Amino acid sequence: MTTKTLATPTLSSAQLAPSADGHDILDSDHLVQFYETDTFLVESVSKFMGAGLGTGQGGIVIATAAHREALEARLRTQGIDIAGVKARGQFLSLDAAETLSKFMVNGSPDPERFQKVIGSVIARMSSRHTGLRAFGEMVALLWADGSGDAAIRLEQLWNELAEEYSFSLFCAYPMNGFGGTANGEAFAHICHEHSLVLPAESYGAANRTADERLRNIACLQQKANSLEAEIEKRKCVEADLRRSKEELTTFIENISLGLHWVGADGVILWANAAEYEMLGYTREEYIGHSITEFHADREVIEDILNRLNRGEKLHNQEARLKCKDGSIKTVLIDSSVLWENGRFVHTQCFTRDITEQKLAEKTGRLYAAIVESSEDAIISKDLNGIINSWNAGAQRMFGYTASEIIGKPILVLIPPDHYNEEPNIVDRIRRGQRIEHYETIRRRKDGSLIEISLTVSPVKNAAGQIIGASKIVRDITEQKRNERALTEAHLQLAKAKDELELRVQERTSSLREAITQMEEFSYSVSHDLRAPVRAMRCYAEVLLEDYGERLDDHAKKYLDRIVSGGTRMDRLIEDILTYSRLNRREIQLQPVALDRLVREIVQQYPEMRSARAEIVIQGKLLSVIGHEPSLTQAISNLLNNAVKFVASGVTPRVRIRTERRDDQVRLWIEDNGIGIKPEYQHRLFGMFERIHPEKSYEGTGIGLAIVRKAAERMGGKAGVESDGLTGSNFWIQLPPATNP
Amino acid sequence: MSSENPTILLTEDNENDIFFFRRALLKASTNFPLQVAVDGREALDYLSGTGKFSDRAQYPIPSVVFLDLKLPYVHGLEVLKWIREQPSLKNLPVFILTSSSEDRDRQRAEELGAKAYFVKPPTREMVLEAMQFLDEPVPQPAALP
Numbered sequence: 001m002t003t004k005t006l007a008t009p010t011l012s013s014a015q016l017a018p019s020a021d022g023h024d025i026l027d028s029d030h031l032v033q034f035y036e037t038d039t040f041l042v043e044s045v046s047k048f049m050g051a052g053l054g055t056g057q058g059g060i061v062i063a064t065a066a067h068r069e070a071l072e073a074r075l076r077t078q079g080i081d082i083a084g085v086k087a088r089g090q091f092l093s094l095d096a097a098e099t100l101s102k103f104m105v106n107g108s109p110d111p112e113r114f115q116k117v118i119g120s121v122i123a124r125m126s127s128r129h130t131g132l133r134a135f136g137e138m139v140a141l142l143w144a145d146g147s148g149d150a151a152i153r154l155e156q157l158w159n160e161l162a163e164e165y166s167f168s169l170f171c172a173y174p175m176n177g178f179g180g181t182a183n184g185e186a187f188a189h190i191c192h193e194h195s196l197v198l199p200a201e202s203y204g205a206a207n208r209t210a211d212e213r214l215r216n217i218a219c220l221q222q223k224a225n226s227l228e229a230e231i232e233k234r235k236c237v238e239a240d241l242r243r244s245k246e247e248l249t250t251f252i253e254n255i256s257l258g259l260h261w262v263g264a265d266g267v268i269l270w271a272n273a274a275e276y277e278m279l280g281y282t283r284e285e286y287i288g289h290s291i292t293e294f295h296a297d298r299e300v301i302e303d304i305l306n307r308l309n310r311g312e313k314l315h316n317q318e319a320r321l322k323c324k325d326g327s328i329k330t331v332l333i334d335s336s337v338l339w340e341n342g343r344f345v346h347t348q349c350f351t352r353d354i355t356e357q358k359l360a361e362k363t364g365r366l367y368a369a370i371v372e373s374s375e376d377a378i379i380s381k382d383l384n385g386i387i388n389s390w391n392a393g394a395q396r397m398f399g400y401t402a403s404e405i406i407g408k409p410i411l412v413l414i415p416p417d418h419y420n421e422e423p424n425i426v427d428r429i430r431r432g433q434r435i436e437h438y439e440t441i442r443r444r445k446d447g448s449l450i451e452i453s454l455t456v457s458p459v460k461n462a463a464g465q466i467i468g469a470s471k472i473v474r475d476i477t478e479q480k481r482n483e484r485a486l487t488e489a490h491l492q493l494a495k496a497k498d499e500l501e502l503r504v505q506e507r508t509s510s511l512r513e514a515i516t517q518m519e520e521f522s523y524s525v526s527h528d529l530r531a532p533v534r535a536m537r538c539y540a541e542v543l544l545e546d547y548g549e550r551l552d553d554h555a556k557k558y559l560d561r562i563v564s565g566g567t568r569m570d571r572l573i574e575d576i577l578t579y580s581r582l583n584r585r586e587i588q589l590q591p592v593a594l595d596r597l598v599r600e601i602v603q604q605y606p607e608m609r610s611a612r613a614e615i616v617i618q619g620k621l622l623s624v625i626g627h628e629p630s631l632t633q634a635i636s637n638l639l640n641n642a643v644k645f646v647a648s649g650v651t652p653r654v655r656i657r658t659e660r661r662d663d664q665v666r667l668w669i670e671d672n673g674i675g676i677k678p679e680y681q682h683r684l685f686g687m688f689e690r691i692h693p694e695k696s697y698e699g700t701g702i703g704l705a706i707v708r709k710a711a712e713r714m715g716g717k718a719g720v721e722s723d724g725l726t727g728s729n730f731w732i733q734l735p736p737a738t739n740p
Numbered sequence: 741m742s743s744e745n746p747t748i749l750l751t752e753d754n755e756n757d758i759f760f761f762r763r764a765l766l767k768a769s770t771n772f773p774l775q776v777a778v779d780g781r782e783a784l785d786y787l788s789g790t791g792k793f794s795d796r797a798q799y800p801i802p803s804v805v806f807l808d809l810k811l812p813y814v815h816g817l818e819v820l821k822w823i824r825e826q827p828s829l830k831n832l833p834v835f836i837l838t839s840s841s842e843d844r845d846r847q848r849a850e851e852l853g854a855k856a857y858f859v860k861p862p863t864r865e866m867v868l869e870a871m872q873f874l875d876e877p878v879p880q881p882a883a884l885p
Contacts, residue, residue: 523842527810530839530860535756538861542763574841585843629843 029168030159031196034175040201041172042067045135046074048170053080053091057131060121062094062138071135089128092121096137107147109154118157122165132167139190140173148186155193175200258331258351264344266290266305278353280324296320296328308337308347321351329355377473380459383430385410385422388468397452397475399445415443429458429469439476451480515584522580530573537566575702578633582709587627589714591737594667595621597628598656601635608654613643618657622665623737626714631734634710634718635667637703638730642671645728664716666733677724684720707732746803746874749775751783751819752837753812760861761806761837767864770871775799780814783807784822787829802832803874806862807854809838809845817845820852833873837862 035041049059049071061068072082072093085091103113126132136158142151158169171194178187191197203216252259258275260268268287276286279294286294295301300319307314313336321329335349371378377394381387387410390402398405398413405412414422418441428435435456442452453476459468540562548556598621602608608615624631643652655670676684685708704718707730711718716734748765752758758776765774777783783805786793793799805823809816816836823829836849839860846857855873858866 523810523840527839531754531756534839534861535754538756538760577841581843 029196030155030162030171030194031169031198032171032173032190032194033198034173034178034200036175036200036202038067038070041174042070042074044198045071045170045172046078049133049135050075050078050080052131052133052168053085054078055131056090056129057133058125058129059085059091060094060125060132060134060136061092062096062099062134062136064096064137064141067137068093068095089125092125096141100138100141104150108150109157111157111160114154114157115161119161119164122161122167126165126167132165133170134167135170135172137172139171140177143173143177143190152186152189152193155190159193258349258353260291260349260351261338261346262291262305262349263346264309266292269346275351278351279321279329285324294321296322304333304335308335309344311337311339318354329353330358331355374472377475378470379410379473380468380470381410382468383426383466385426387412394473397444397450397473398442413442415441415449418442425456425469429456430466432458432466434458442473450475451477453479518580519584522577525573525577530570533566533569533573537563537570540566572702575706579702579706579709582630582633582706582713587630587713589625589627591623592626592628592631593623593737594631594658594665595623597632598635598667601632601639605636605639607643608639613652613654615639616653616655618655621656621667622658622660624665624667624716624734625737626716626734627710630710630714631732634707634732635669637707638669638732641703641730642669642673642728645673646671647674660736661733663736664733665736666731668729668731670727670729672727675722675724675726675728676720678722680724681720681722685718747773747775747800749777749783749786749802749805750837751777751780751806751811751816752808753778754808757808757837757860757862764862764864764867768867768871770867772803775802779812780816780819781812783811783819784814787823787826801829804870805832805834806837806870807834809836809840809849817848817852820849820854824853833870835866835870837866 033041033044035044045061045067049061053059053075061071063071076082082091086093099117102117103110105113122132122134139151139154142148142154155171158171162169173190177183203220253272254274255272256274258272258278260271260275263269268289268291271283271287273283276283279286291305292298292301297320304314304317304319313334315334317333317335319331319333321331323329330353332352332354333349335347337347338345371391374391374393377397378389378391379387379394380389387405387408390400390405394405395401400412411419411422421440425435425438435454438454438456440452440454441449443449453474455472455474456469458466459470461467540559543551544556544559544563551559595617598617602615602617607613639654642654646652650672653672655668657668657670659666659668685704708718711732711734714734716732718730718732720728720730722728748770750758750761752761762774765772775786777786782793785791786799787801787805789796789799789801807816807819811819816838820834820836823832823834833855834853836845836854836857837860838845838858841859849857856866856869
């Protein structure tokens with residue numbers, strides 16, 4: 001490619017850059033014109049096309065509608081008869097976009113279709129005319145679309161076509177399409193596809209001298225250099241800016257202060273993580289929603305929005321926000337509106353969570369109320385022993401008002417003989433220890449002393465340092481008085497107990513003496529009392545035996561009466577003695593084989609012999625724990641009764657059996673006697689109780705009392721079942737022997 | 741205890757009971773000589789042959805003793821205990837004849853080796869039972885010296 005001399009006969013103010021000289025273009029030239037303004041492009045193309053048409057060459061324009069119209073208008077001013085050249089087939093004007101669409105396939109020019117659409121036109125035009133000039137803007141359209149590769153491919157297809165046909169091609173690209181360093185390579189590539197490159201109009205006047213051009217190039221080089229430097233600098237600044245922005249974004253997103261923007265319509269436009277996370281929402285659940293949704297009090301948010309709309313700035317506006325979990329957070333809001341030319345752009349809100357602070361305030365007030373209403377005195381002091389708080393309880397207890405005592409040393413309350421306690425207390429508090437329920441004496445304002453129980457705890461500041469102590473003082477004067485009274489009562493009680501024990505001992509010993517006397521008495525009775533009775537009876541018998549023949553029947557009957565009276569008296573004494581013996585004798589309990597014992601008793605008594613009575617022992621009787629002599633006595637009595645109390649003429653039938661009953665063994669002695677009516681049964685086991693008249697049935701009325709007493713002494717009981725008609729079933733019940 | 745005329749010693753302070761004992765002996769057809777000590781001390785004197793009982797011809801060693809318990813001066817059980825302590829008397833059969841039916845008395849008597857325990861009044865049966873303990877058959881009644 002040779003350097004062309006670019007010359008323009010007339011220069012307009014816009015024609016500052018060299019343009020294609022209509023006459024110097026070779027047939028095979030494929031030139032590219034960069035341009036900055038359409039005016040310059042149209043001027044440049046019209047010269048190129050006008051020169052060809054003027055010399056009878058063919059011309060093809062494939063451009064945008066605007067460029068084609070402007071070009072034709074310009075050519076007319078050059079004296080070209082557009083209608084004429086078109087009519088003669090010398091000039092062809094095609095729409096760039098429409099033509100392009102005919103051969104583009106999948107975003108790339110298809111060679112075959114290009115050949116069919118463009119190749120055929122070029123072939124026809126070049127065969128009819130000597131010389132052909134073409135202006136095409138399809139590559140510029142592709143380039144502007146961002147399809148740089150397609151544009152370059154299309155340039156190559158044009159070049160291939162140029163090898164086949166002789167024509168010169170004028171391409172044009174707007175210079176502003178190549179802004180940015182990234183386009184440098186593509187720009188070079190495009191230039192490479194052309195045999196002639198024409199710079200845009202700012203390059204300067206077309207008719208420069210070579211020296212001027214060199215100078216101009218040097219200037220451009222300098223400008224390019226400084227631009228590159230500028231770009232580098234900008235890149236750094238941009239990077240800095242980007243980093244700052246990132247830092248700021250990170251800072252804002254992570255700041256613990258909640259931030260948000262709300263639009264004029266109340267919709268949240270933006271919020272940082274601190275804001276939505278404080279309330280437990282995700283970004284999506286918060287941003288894009290109306291701010292009113294998140295306020296617990298509708299009137300508060302309405303008031304806030306109204307005031308912001310009026311241009312007010314809000315400071316420490318308290319509000320209550322709804323959290324996702326349903327809880328409420330109390331916040332303080334600072335907010336103002338960003339205005340732009342009187343237009344509400346968005347609010348700028350800062351939200352601080354003061355829920356815990358509010359709670360702490362509330363708790364603090366509660367604690368204060370508790371302290372103030374406490375019956376106990378609650379006092380705090382610093383480590384120097386200076387009182388710095390004093391509740392109503394303290395006033396009641398000590399008599400000082402808060403204003404009188406605050407600032408005074410705690411020693412005011414301590415009687416002089418207890419001064420030594422304070423250093424010890426302070427020492428322990430300094431070591432962080434608590435003193436609990438320390439009982440001591442304190443002094444009231446009026447000088448009187450009170451007994452108190454003291455609990456002292458260290459008070460720490462926010463940093464955890466011990467700065468003083470709180471004291472809870474309880475008046476235990478009353479309690480102490482009660483304790484002393486109680487102790488006294490205990491002493492009295494102990495004394496009374498001792499006295500009582502002494503008295504019990506005395507009583508016991510006199511009782512023991514009485515028992516001994518009683519034993520002596522009964523022993524004497526058994527000897528001395530029975531002796532005269534026996535004498536009377538025996539002498540009466542002697543009389544009957546020795547003198548009976550000489551006595552008449554009356555005398556004998558009287559003597560009989562004396563004998564039976566004496567006998568009965570003796571029996572009575574004997575039974576009473578037995579009963580009293582049961583009461584006082586020491587009994588040792590041990591297993592008793594009831595079966596053997598009962599059989600022995602039955603054998604022993606003449607009344608039980610089979611001739612007189614029918615005794616049946618059913619099965620083997622179970623063994624019991626008892627005292628054999630007492631048991632013998634009881635069973636004998638029951639058996640005696642069983643055979644005795646029968647209607648006259650009836651043979652006594654007695655059945656003896658045992659059974660398990662209430663964890664004990666019950667011995668049944670069942671007879672066919674006269675029975676005992678239920679209404680009398682409760683009297684049966686009493687002393688001297690007789691149910692049946694004496695003359696019918698002999699007895700002392702002590703026998704069953706002995707049975708019951710014996711059973712009870714052995715840890716058992718005795719009883720009777722009878723309907724009063726069909727005999728009586730007497731029983732004795734005792735603990736079972738382990739090996740029956 | 742062998743003797744031609746086995747003597748019975750009754751220790752009894754109650755005259756009535758002495759009378760009834762004699763009747764019981766009579767009823768049992770026993771004519772053995774009966775000696776009576778009226779209290780515990782006399783019983784001891786008799787058995788040891790001291791005081792007024794030093795004449796053994798008049799007051800021979802008894803073949804059997806009936807002993808009341810509640811006796812003046814020395815209790816019957818004390819007398820029994822003393823008898824058991826005397827080597828020459830340790831085989832002497834002793835029968836308790838008392839109005840006491842106390843267990844403790846029975847028990848003590850048994851421990852001290854009484855042959856039997858009878859509760860008053862004395863009967864023919866008691867006498868016959870006691871006679872079984874004599875070594876020799878019951879002699880026929882003989883004239884008292």
